[in-house]
Amino acid sequence: MTFPGPPMRSRRSGPPEGDPVVFVADEQSEHVVDVVRSTRLVEVVLAAEGVRGDCELSLYFVEEQVIADLNTRFMEAEGPTDVLAFPLDDEVFEGGRMPDSSTGPDRSPFEPSMLPLILGDVVVCPSVAARNAPDHAGTYEDEIDLLVVHGVLHVLGMDHAEPEETAVMQARERELLAQFNEQSS
16 A cells, blocks of 8 residues: 655756665564565565665564554555555755754754755565464565555555556566565575
């Protein structure tokens, strides 16, 4: 599932500097999650999709109640789901209060162009993934990988609201998973 939003924009001119940073947090205890593998998978997807420069994406693995609450709050849907994506595409407002934007004798003047681009958050529920895996991706690990890729593609602007979009997104998911599995073996 995803939240509607415009495609990602860059706020820098010229070649991007820095590298994407991926934050992964396992905030559940029901299922084992390979955080290192998931981090690498997100990095592979971002690189394959041409994401360059100083940007951040967060991936959270959460309990069913947490994702159910998010699903109700943001999607107006009841119950837990397997993955939610929260793309961020906010402009940086000059003069607005940004983290670490205060000035003082120990700080340089605030420069909005120095902030990393926050791509968004992906939230995955391993419990739902484990239930869905046998009828979907096959194994629990394959299901987690698919949900991670699916969520990252949503953050980057892909959707599956129409049948044509679904076919394109599923084909890209398969390509990215094959590329990742090839690199991992």
